[in-house]
Amino acid sequence: MDFVGSLLTIFLLALVVILVVAPFESLKWWAGWVSDDPDTRSESKTTQALPMSASYAEQPDQYVIFLPGVGVMGTEVDSWEQSLVDLLQGGLDTGVVLAGLFPFTVRDDTLTEHRRTAWFWRWLAHVRETRPSLIARLIDWRNLTQVFVSMDPRYGPIYNKGVEEKLAAVLDDQGYLAGSARPITLIGYSGGAQIALGASLYLAHDLRAPVKVISLGGVLGDDPALASVKHLYHLWGTNDLESRMATAVVPARWKIATRSLWNRAIVAHRLTQECLGAMQHTGPKGYLDAKTMAPDGRSYLEVTASAMLRVILCP
Amino acid sequence: MADQIAAFSSAVGAILSLDPNAIRALQTAPGALSLAIWILLLGTLSDVVGDSPLLFIRKMRRGRFAAAVGLEAGLSVVRVAIWILSFWILVNVLNLGSVSLAEVVLVVGLGYAPMLLSFLVLIPFLGPVIGRVLHAWTLVTILASIAVAGNSSPWQVLAPGLVAVLLILLVRRWSDRVSVAVLSGVSRGLVGTDVMQRTRAMDPRLVMSGGNG
Numbered sequence: 001m002d003f004v005g006s007l008l009t010i011f012l013l014a015l016v017v018i019l020v021v022a023p024f025e026s027l028k029w030w031a032g033w034v035s036d037d038p039d040t041r042s043e044s045k046t047t048q049a050l051p052m053s054a055s056y057a058e059q060p061d062q063y064v065i066f067l068p069g070v071g072v073m074g075t076e077v078d079s080w081e082q083s084l085v086d087l088l089q090g091g092l093d094t095g096v097v098l099a100g101l102f103p104f105t106v107r108d109d110t111l112t113e114h115r116r117t118a119w120f121w122r123w124l125a126h127v128r129e130t131r132p133s134l135i136a137r138l139i140d141w142r143n144l145t146q147v148f149v150s151m152d153p154r155y156g157p158i159y160n161k162g163v164e165e166k167l168a169a170v171l172d173d174q175g176y177l178a179g180s181a182r183p184i185t186l187i188g189y190s191g192g193a194q195i196a197l198g199a200s201l202y203l204a205h206d207l208r209a210p211v212k213v214i215s216l217g218g219v220l221g222d223d224p225a226l227a228s229v230k231h232l233y234h235l236w237g238t239n240d241l242e243s244r245m246a247t248a249v250v251p252a253r254w255k256i257a258t259r260s261l262w263n264r265a266i267v268a269h270r271l272t273q274e275c276l277g278a279m280q281h282t283g284p285k286g287y288l289d290a291k292t293m294a295p296d297g298r299s300y301l302e303v304t305a306s307a308m309l310r311v312i313l314c315p
Numbered sequence: 316m317a318d319q320i321a322a323f324s325s326a327v328g329a330i331l332s333l334d335p336n337a338i339r340a341l342q343t344a345p346g347a348l349s350l351a352i353w354i355l356l357l358g359t360l361s362d363v364v365g366d367s368p369l370l371f372i373r374k375m376r377r378g379r380f381a382a383a384v385g386l387e388a389g390l391s392v393v394r395v396a397i398w399i400l401s402f403w404i405l406v407n408v409l410n411l412g413s414v415s416l417a418e419v420v421l422v423v424g425l426g427y428a429p430m431l432l433s434f435l436v437l438i439p440f441l442g443p444v445i446g447r448v449l450h451a452w453t454l455v456t457i458l459a460s461i462a463v464a465g466n467s468s469p470w471q472v473l474a475p476g477l478v479a480v481l482l483i484l485l486v487r488r489w490s491d492r493v494s495v496a497v498l499s500g501v502s503r504g505l506v507g508t509d510v511m512q513r514t515r516a517m518d519p520r521l522v523m524s525g526g527n528g
Contacts, residue, residue, distance in 0.1 A: 019438050027371035031380075148439035153516035154368060155439055161522045205523055221440070224519050 011134065015141055022145035023152070026159040029106045062095030062183055063176055064088060064312060065167060067103045069190030069282070070143035073125055074110035075100045080288040081189070087305035088187075092312065098170060103188075103195040104143040106162025111142070144219075147191035150198045151221030151250075160198030160225075167199055168206055178207045185212045185312045190242065190281065193218025197232060201225035214311055216304065217243040217281050222252030226261040232271045233311045235304065237279025237287060276303055326350060330428040330456055338463045341425060348417055351424025358430030359391045365436040365446070369514040379506055386502055387510035394494040394511075399423055401490040402483065422464045426457030454480050 028034050066085055068077070077085065077099045089097045102110040111121040121139065128136035149155045150163075167186070176182065184203065188196030193215035201224060204211040213225075215234040219242065226232065236243045247253050252260035265271035277294050280286045290301040298306070329337030341347055363384060370383050403419040406412060429452040436446040458476045495511045502510040 020435065021437075022439050023368060023437060024371075027368055031371040031374045031376075033377065145439065148441075152439040152442070154372075154442075154514050155517075157517045157519045157522040158372070201519055202523065 014138065018138070018142055019145050019148075022142075023149050023155045023159075025146075026106045026149060026155060026162055029162055030158040034107060059175055059177075060094055060096040060182070062092055062185070062312060063171055063174065064092070064095060064097045064185045064187060065101065065170065065196075066097065066099040067101060067186065067188045067192030067196050068099075069192055070104070070140045070147065071282075072102060072104070072143070073121055073139055074112050075102055080282075080286075083290055083301055084288050084305055084308075087301065088308060088312070091305065091309040095312070096174060098174065101166065101170060103163055103166075103192055103199075104146040106159060106166075108166070111139070144191055147194050147219055150194050151223065153224075156198055156221075156223065160195070160223075161202050163195055164199040164202035164206065167203055171207070176207065176209075178209070181209060183210050183212065183312075185214060187214045187216065187308065188218055189216045189287075191219045193234075194220050194223065197223050197225050197229065200229050204228070204230070212311065214308055216287055216308075217279075219243070219246040220253070220262075221250050222261045224261065226265040226271065229265070229270060231311075232265065234271065234273045235276050235287075235307055236273065237276050237281070239278050239285065240281045240287075242281040274307060276300075276307060279304075323350070323353070327354070327428050327431060330425055330460075331452075333456065333459050335459065335463050338425065338460055342421060342460070342464060347425075348421050351421045351427075354427050354431065355395055355420070355424045356392065358427045358433065359395055360388055361431050361434040363388045363391055364434040365442075366514055368437070369512060370508070370510070372514065372517065373508050375508070383502070383506045383508060383510050386506055390494075390498040390502060390511060394491065394498060397494050398487050398490045402486045405482065405486055418464070422460045423457055426460035427453060429453045429456055454483065457483060 066077075066081065066088075068081055072078075081099065085097050085099045089095075105111075107115075109115055112118050112125060124136055124139055127133055128139065146159070149159045171184070176184075184207070186196035186200055186203070188194065193213070197213050197215070197218075197220060200211045200213050203209065210230045212230050213232045215232065217236055217240045218234055220234065250262075251257055253262045255263070257263055262271070266273075276287065277300070278285075279289075279300055283289070285292050286300065287304045288301050290299045292300050294300060294303050296303075326337075326341055329341065341350065344350075366387070367384060370380050370387075375383060399419055400416070402423065403414070403416050406414060406419070429449050433446065433449055435449075436442040438445060458480060461479055462476065499509045499511045502508065
């Protein structure tokens with residue numbers, strides 16, 4: 001029992017340490033220290049070549065970027081999310097859907113590449129693939145702490161600007177012209193929703209572009225972007241405990257907080273919340289489940305994709 | 316060394332749990348004043364660490380950052396010293412009791428124990444709330460320390476205790492204004508930035524312009 005207690009204490013301490021040091025990655029980036037790190041200097045720009053979901057001959061008329069949830073470690077897109085990306089791409093004639101970006105760092109690398117702790121995250125990834133365990137949840141926790149950084153008014157602007165620069169670089173690679181007013185839609189799943197919302201403020205400013213944000217079961221704070229975002233669509237399921245928990249821990253999202261940016265965005269009709277049905281946050285019966293059917297005969301995945309396409313194609 | 320750290324942790328734990336017998340034992344133990352001074356120094360250092368994001372936001376390079384942290388630590392100790400000295404002078408001027416400066420340092424120092432955790436304000440999203448809780452907790456522990464030193468129960472010192480809390484807050488506000496006014500100028504002269512300011516919410520427009528915080 002003592003041994004188990006000690007292990008749990010060590011695990012809890014590890015959680016606190018990860019939480020305390022979470023802001024320093026983006027703070028060091030902002031202060032210009034990151035380029036001084038030998039392990040990020042040489043290969044920083046070559047780590048992520050974003051795969052395009054479809055080839056196109058002309059300039060796309062829609063740019064959609066999908067930001068994953070907190071379980072991601074690198075640029076890989078898991079099969080559930082790839083199914084959604086494929087459905088979205090199929091529903092856009094001349095638009096492009098981009099996935100495979102790691103949004104939980106301002107650095108150009110991922111957890112498993114080009115950083116001193118990469119071996120640790122690769123080991124955790126191996127543990128997670130072998131069998132689910134508590135220790136492997138450190139990956140989710142590490143990324144969730146970056147969502148908290150994005151939400152924090154002291155650090156959030158810096159973090160969100162850093163992610164925005166990565167998004168702008170990806171859009172530039174895909175031929176996006178600043179000032180062209182081509183619509184951009186950021187889709188954020190779970191913790192990725194807060195990052196998408198936070199970055200949208202700077203993306204709209206830097207590219208002079210209309211930017212919509214879609215949150216899928218999103219963990220969202222009272223972000224300054226709510227004061228100016230073209231529109232935020234928050235899609236949620238009645239069985240999504242994570243999303244409901246996020247609402248509970250952010251007082252600004254409570255109805256009594258009438259002066260919060262969140263509630264003012266609702267009043268200004270810039271924030272729409274849409275229930276997709278009895279969906280869970282992830283896995284079977286989740287938003288991306290292609291096997292569970294909704295009452296209308298469509299799969300949960302199809303319901304989710306069609307709600308997103310409706311938003312994306314809405315002028 | 317390990318024994319000293321264990322003893323220090325145990326003493327801090329007793330203060331944080333507001334155990335009156337343990338606080339009395341600490342106040343009367345040999346070396347109590349040195350324990351109180353250590354708590355004040357480490358609590359101040361923890362506070363400096365918690366406020367360090369400001370220096371990153373101002374885009375300080377590593378060398379100047381280290382110098383600024385060192386300077387902030389030194390100036391923060393001076394700031395706390397000015398606060399305690401002001402409190403002691405006021406208590407004597409108002410004739411609220413005959414206490415020596417060493418007794419004030421002892422009582423306030425032990426009550427400052429919650430500030431040892433003030434580095435936790437670094438925690439994203441929850442940090443500002445944690446900071447407020449720690450400040451409230453510090454007032455309560457100082458009050459408990461005063462009650463124990465006066466051989467009273469917390470209930471007996473509730474009314475004078477509220478006056479004491481008000482006095483502590485007023486003195487702190489006044490002495491902080493004086494300290495910040497003087498020490499800000501010192502820090503600007505030495506490291507080119509005002510290290511006495513606190514890390515606050517950042518204006519997104521500042522980030523858009525890429526400017527210094």
